[in-house]
Amino acid sequence: MTALRIGIAGINGRLGRLCAEEIEARGLVLTGGLSRTADPARRITDDAAALARGCDVVIDVSHPDAIAHHARVFAEAGCGWVLGTTGLDDMAQTAVLAVATTIPVLQAANFAPGLTMLLDLARQLGAALPAGAYDAEIVETHHRQKLDAPSGTALAIGAAVSEGRGVSLADVKRVDRTGRRQDGEIGFASLRAGQIVGEHSLILTSATEQITLSHRAFDRRVFADGAVQAACWLAGRQPGLYGMRDVLGLTRGA
Numbered sequence: 001m002t003a004l005r006i007g008i009a010g011i012n013g014r015l016g017r018l019c020a021e022e023i024e025a026r027g028l029v030l031t032g033g034l035s036r037t038a039d040p041a042r043r044i045t046d047d048a049a050a051l052a053r054g055c056d057v058v059i060d061v062s063h064p065d066a067i068a069h070h071a072r073v074f075a076e077a078g079c080g081w082v083l084g085t086t087g088l089d090d091m092a093q094t095a096v097l098a099v100a101t102t103i104p105v106l107q108a109a110n111f112a113p114g115l116t117m118l119l120d121l122a123r124q125l126g127a128a129l130p131a132g133a134y135d136a137e138i139v140e141t142h143h144r145q146k147l148d149a150p151s152g153t154a155l156a157i158g159a160a161v162s163e164g165r166g167v168s169l170a171d172v173k174r175v176d177r178t179g180r181r182q183d184g185e186i187g188f189a190s191l192r193a194g195q196i197v198g199e200h201s202l203i204l205t206s207a208t209e210q211i212t213l214s215h216r217a218f219d220r221r222v223f224a225d226g227a228v229q230a231a232c233w234l235a236g237r238q239p240g241l242y243g244m245r246d247v248l249g250l251t252r253g254a
């Protein structure tokens with residue numbers, strides 16, 4: 001059996017570097033990386049197509065502006081795509097969905113297992129606690145270098161609550177909190193400070209009680225570990241769009 005060949009788009013970034021370490025720690029083959037600055041001595045190319053041709057799976061933790069291009073060239077190369085980059089605009093997200101008919105794509109705003117579980121719980125709470133009685137607010141806190149807001153994870157939590165409520169997040173999402181709160185809104189607040197790795201809370205408040213689901217990542221390795229686990233799981237799968245719950249073998253709960 002030949003060893004799984006994994007590449008990393010965004011290999012010089014905070015998470016990309018840790019994914020490289022995790023691949024090597026597991027004895028897997030790190031084929032190379034993608035950066036805007038090639039470094040052949042470290043097997044780093046600036047050509048996404050060249051990287052993809054030599055890989056079974058590419059872990060993508062790069063930048064939203066690169067995603068539409070990656071979609072095109074990874075589909076041409078026929079490699080698997082573990083996509084953790086967040087902050088995608090509608091065009092990039094549409095490109096991701098389109099190539100998932102050609103190659104296996106695993107998209108996850110958050111590779112941590114605990115957060116994957118939290119999404120299921122958020123959907124259940126959304127379904128159980130009526131929008132007219134329970135106000136949903138999502139608070140996320142990250143390091144000062146983070147580019148996108150709300151975080152991809154916060155949006156995924158909002159989407160899970162919306163799904164439970166049978167509505168589309170786009171119709172109820174509120175980031176600008178000027179004005180009176182309307183029933184059914186899902187509000188987002190983003191804090192940026194220091195080197196905080198990533199914290200998310202979903203707060204549901206009625207007139208008489210409050211329930212909070214919280215997750216705190218205090219070591220970025222939780223994401224690197226999940227990303228590499230996802231790459232191993234994705235290799236050789238049929239084309240399609242997958243998520244971390246598939247990797248964890250979670251079945252749809254009530």
Ligand SMILES: NC(=O)C1=CN([C@@H]2O[C@H](COP(=O)(O)OP(=O)(O)OC[C@H]3O[C@@H](n4cnc5c(N)ncnc54)[C@H](OP(=O)(O)O)[C@@H]3O)[C@@H](O)[C@H]2O)C=CC1
Nearest residue numbers: 010012013014015035036062063066084085086109110111
């Ligand atoms: N799914 C998950 O669990 C997680 C997802 N993330 C997401 O992963 C992404 C990367 O995060 P992080 O590692 O902290 O970010 P970094 O900024 O540290 O790394 C991103 C890398 O992408 C490259 N890059 C920057 N701009 C561009 C561009 N315009 N086109 C192509 N490449 C570019 C840079 O490398 P170079 O200069 O070498 O080109 C940079 O090192 C973010 O979207 C973040 O939200 C982060 C943590 C967890």
Ligand SMILES: O=C(O)C1=N[C@H](C(=O)O)C[C@H](O)C1
Nearest residue numbers: 086109110146151152153198
């Ligand atoms: O940029 C980060 O750091 C993180 N980004 C992801 C997101 O936007 O949700 C996941 C994690 O919270 C860290």
